[in-house]
Amino acid sequence: MTRxxxxxxxxxxxxxxxxxxxxxxxxxxxxxxxxLEDWLALFTEDGLYWLPVAxxxxxxxxDLVSIVYDDSARRSERVYRTLHTPVLDQNPRSRxxxxxxxxxxxxxxxxxxxxxxxxxxVAELRPGGEGQLGLNTPRIFAAxxxxxxxxxxxxxxxxxxxxLLIDSDQxxxxxxxxx
Amino acid sequence: MVLVPEKPLDAALSELxxxxxxxxxxxxxxxxxxxVFDAEMRTIFERGWVYVAHESQVPLPGDYVTGLIGRxxxxxxxxxxxxxxxxxNRCRHRGTVVCRADAxxxxxxRCPYHNWSYANxxxxxxxxxxxxxxxxxxKSQWGxxxxxxxxxxxxxIFANLAAEGPTLEEHLAPVRRYVDWWFNRxxxxxxxxxxxxxxxxxxxxxxxxxxxxxxxxxxxYVHESWQRVLARAGEAPVKEIRKYRQExxxxxxxxxHGLLERPGGLNPAASWTGRMMAKYPQYAEALHERFxxxxxxxISARRNIFVFPNLYLFDTQLRxxxxxxxxxxxxxxxxYALDGVPEELNQGRLRAHERFYGPAGFGxxxxxxxxxxxxxxxxxxxxxxxxxxxxxxxxxxLSNGERIGHSTDETPVRSLYREWKRWMGA
Numbered sequence: 001m002t003r004x005x006x007x008x009x010x011x012x013x014x015x016x017x018x019x020x021x022x023x024x025x026x027x028x029x030x031x032x033x034x035x036l037e038d039w040l041a042l043f044t045e046d047g048l049y050w051l052p053v054a055x056x057x058x059x060x061x062x063d064l065v066s067i068v069y070d071d072s073a074r075r076s077e078r079v080y081r082t083l084h085t086p087v088l089d090q091n092p093r094s095r096x097x098x099x100x101x102x103x104x105x106x107x108x109x110x111x112x113x114x115x116x117x118x119x120x121x122v123a124e125l126r127p128g129g130e131g132q133l134g135l136n137t138p139r140i141f142a143a144x145x146x147x148x149x150x151x152x153x154x155x156x157x158x159x160x161x162x163x164l165l166i167d168s169d170q171x172x173x174x175x176x177x178x179x
Numbered sequence: 180m181v182l183v184p185e186k187p188l189d190a191a192l193s194e195l196x197x198x199x200x201x202x203x204x205x206x207x208x209x210x211x212x213x214x215v216f217d218a219e220m221r222t223i224f225e226r227g228w229v230y231v232a233h234e235s236q237v238p239l240p241g242d243y244v245t246g247l248i249g250r251x252x253x254x255x256x257x258x259x260x261x262x263x264x265x266x267x268n269r270c271r272h273r274g275t276v277v278c279r280a281d282a283x284x285x286x287x288x289r290c291p292y293h294n295w296s297y298a299n300x301x302x303x304x305x306x307x308x309x310x311x312x313x314x315x316x317x318k319s320q321w322g323x324x325x326x327x328x329x330x331x332x333x334x335x336i337f338a339n340l341a342a343e344g345p346t347l348e349e350h351l352a353p354v355r356r357y358v359d360w361w362f363n364r365x366x367x368x369x370x371x372x373x374x375x376x377x378x379x380x381x382x383x384x385x386x387x388x389x390x391x392x393x394x395x396x397x398x399x400y401v402h403e404s405w406q407r408v409l410a411r412a413g414e415a416p417v418k419e420i421r422k423y424r425q426e427x428x429x430x431x432x433x434x435x436h437g438l439l440e441r442p443g444g445l446n447p448a449a450s451w452t453g454r455m456m457a458k459y460p461q462y463a464e465a466l467h468e469r470f471x472x473x474x475x476x477x478i479s480a481r482r483n484i485f486v487f488p489n490l491y492l493f494d495t496q497l498r499x500x501x502x503x504x505x506x507x508x509x510x511x512x513x514x515y516a517l518d519g520v521p522e523e524l525n526q527g528r529l530r531a532h533e534r535f536y537g538p539a540g541f542g543x544x545x546x547x548x549x550x551x552x553x554x555x556x557x558x559x560x561x562x563x564x565x566x567x568x569x570x571x572x573x574x575x576x577l578s579n580g581e582r583i584g585h586s587t588d589e590t591p592v593r594s595l596y597r598e599w600k601r602w603m604g605a
Binding site for chain 2: 169
C-alpha cells in the first residue's frame with residue numbers, strides 16, 4: 001500500500017496529558033449522551049475497541065474469544081444495532097455515567113501511536129416497571145484502560161480503546177451498551 | 180455407593196407436566212418453586228449423568244478444573260495414570276474445599292486448614308502431625324470421595340454421583356449419531372476448548388436456557404434486530420433469513436435430549452460448512468478424505484444439540500448450564516476450535532461467536548432478556564399452565580422413539596419435560 005492510500009498516517013507526535021484527557025472526557029460525554037455515531041468518528045479507520053476476557057496485547061486477541069473485539073465494521077454495526085433496530089437488550093436503554101481518571105501518557109507503540117493509560121468507572125442502569133427482574137438496579141463496572149492515540153489532520157484519534165474489567169472473567173450480565 | 184441419600188419425593192411433582200394426545204402443559208411451579216429446584220438438584224443433577232468438562236481442558240497429568248455437579252463442588256482432575264477423576268471438593272477431615280481456583284495445574288491438592296494432602300486421583304497422601312492418629316490409621320479410607328461413575332464420549336466428560344443406573348452409553352445412545360456428525364465438522368473429529376470462556380448470569384430459572392437453545396420459533400421475533408444487522412451487512416435479506424428459518428426440523432429423543440436442525444448440503448449459499456469448504460479447499464479435501472458425500476451432507480447440517488440436562492453443543496461453543504437457585508442461573512459458553520482445520524477458519528468462527536453470543540453480542544443478550552421477562556411474568560399466578568403443544572398434531576414418531584417436528588415446533592422441549600417428569604416421579 002502506498003502512502004497516499006493511507007488516510008490516517010500518524011503525525012508521530014505525542015499528546016500532552018491535557019490533550020489525552022480532553023479526548024477521553026469527550027468520549028465519556030458522547031457515550032453518556034448516546035451520541036454513538038459521533039463516538040464512531042473518534043476512532044481511526046484501523047482502530048480497535050476491545051474488552052478482553054484475560055489481559056494481553058491486542059495482537060493476541062485474534063486467536064481468543066473477547067467480550068468485545070470491534071474493528072471499524074463491527075463498531076459501526078454495534079451502533080446501528082443499538083440505535084436503529086428493534087433490540088430487546090437495549091429496550092429500555094442503559095443510562096450510563098462514565099468516569100475516567102488516573103490518566104497517564106505512556107510510550108509510543110510500534111506504529112508510533114501513543115499509549116495512554118487510565119482507569120474508568122462506569123455506572124449503568126436500565127429503568128423499568130416495578131418488579132421487573134434485570135431492570136432498575138444500578139450496576140458498577142470498573143476497568144483498567146489503555147488507549148492508543150494517533151495525531152491526524154483531524155486531531156487526535158483513537159487507534160485502540162482497551163478496557164480490562166476487574167470482573168472480565170466472571171459471569172457478566174448484559175454488556176450491550178458501550179463501556 | 181450412593182452419595183445422595185434416597186428421599187421419597189412429593190409424588191405431586193411429576194404432575195407438574197401434563198400430556199394427553201393434543202395438549203402438553205407445564206405448571207408454573209416448574210420455574211418458581213424452591214421445592215421443585217431442590218428435587219431437580221437431588222435427582223436429575225445429583226443422581227443422573229451431567230456434563231462436567233472437556234478433555235482438552237485437562238490435557239496433562241496435574242491439570243484440573245473445578246465446577247459443580249448440581250450444588251456440589253467438584254474438581255475434575257487428570258492424574259499421572261492418565262485418567263480423569265471427578266473428586267468431591269471437600270477435605271475428608273473437616274469439610275474445607277481443597278481447591279479454590281477455577282482451573283490450573285498442581286501436583287496435589289492440599290487442604291489449607293490442617294494441611295491434609297491428596298494426590299490428583301484423590302488418594303490421601305499426607306496428614307500433618309500424623310502422630311495424633313493411631314499407627315494403623317488407614318489413609319486409604321480417607322481420600323477425597325470420587326464421583327462413583329465418570330465417562331467420556333468424544334472428549335466430553337460426564338460424571339454421575341449415583342453408583343447405579345443407566346450407563347453413559349445408554350444415556351447418550353438416542354442422540355449419539357447427531358453428536359458424531361457435530362464433531363465430524365472437524366476432519367479429525369475433535370475440538371479444543373479455548374481458555375477464555377464467555378459467561379453470563381441471569382435472574383431466572385435454568386430451564387429457560389434449556390428450552391430456548393433448540394427453540395426454532397422465536398428467531399424472527401427475538402432476533403429481528405440480528406436479522407437486520409445481517410441484511411445491512413449484505414449477508415442476506417431479512418426475507419431470505421426468514422425463509423431459511425422455516426427449513427430443517429426439530430428432533431426430540433428419549434432421555435431428554437433434543438435438537439434444532441438446519442439443512443446441510445454443499446451449496447455454499449445453504450450451509451456454513453458448504454461455505455467453508457468452498458472458501459478453504461484444504462478443509463473440503465480433508466473432509467472428503469475421511470467421509471463420503473452422504474455423510475458430509477449430514478455433517479454440514481447445522482444443529483444445536485441439547486444433551487440432557489446441562490449441555491448444549493453449538494456451532495462455536497459448548498454451552499453449559501449451571502443452575503444456582505430456582506431463579507438464578509449461570510451459563511458458560513466454552514468456545515472451542517475445530518481441530519485439523521485452517522487457522523483462518525477458526526479465527527472466523529471466533530469473530531462470528533463474538534458477534535452473536537456472549538454478554539456483548541448481537542443475539543444472545545436478546546435471548547437473556549426473554550429468560551428474565553419469563554421469570555418476571557410467571558410471578559403472575561392463577562394462570563398456572565404454560566402451553567408446549569406446538570406441532571403435536573404434525574410430528575412424526577419413529578419406531579425408536581425419536582420424534583421429528585417442524586423447525587418451529589416444540590418437539591424437543593417436550594422430550595426434555597418427559598424426561599423431567601420421569602425423574603420427578605422416580
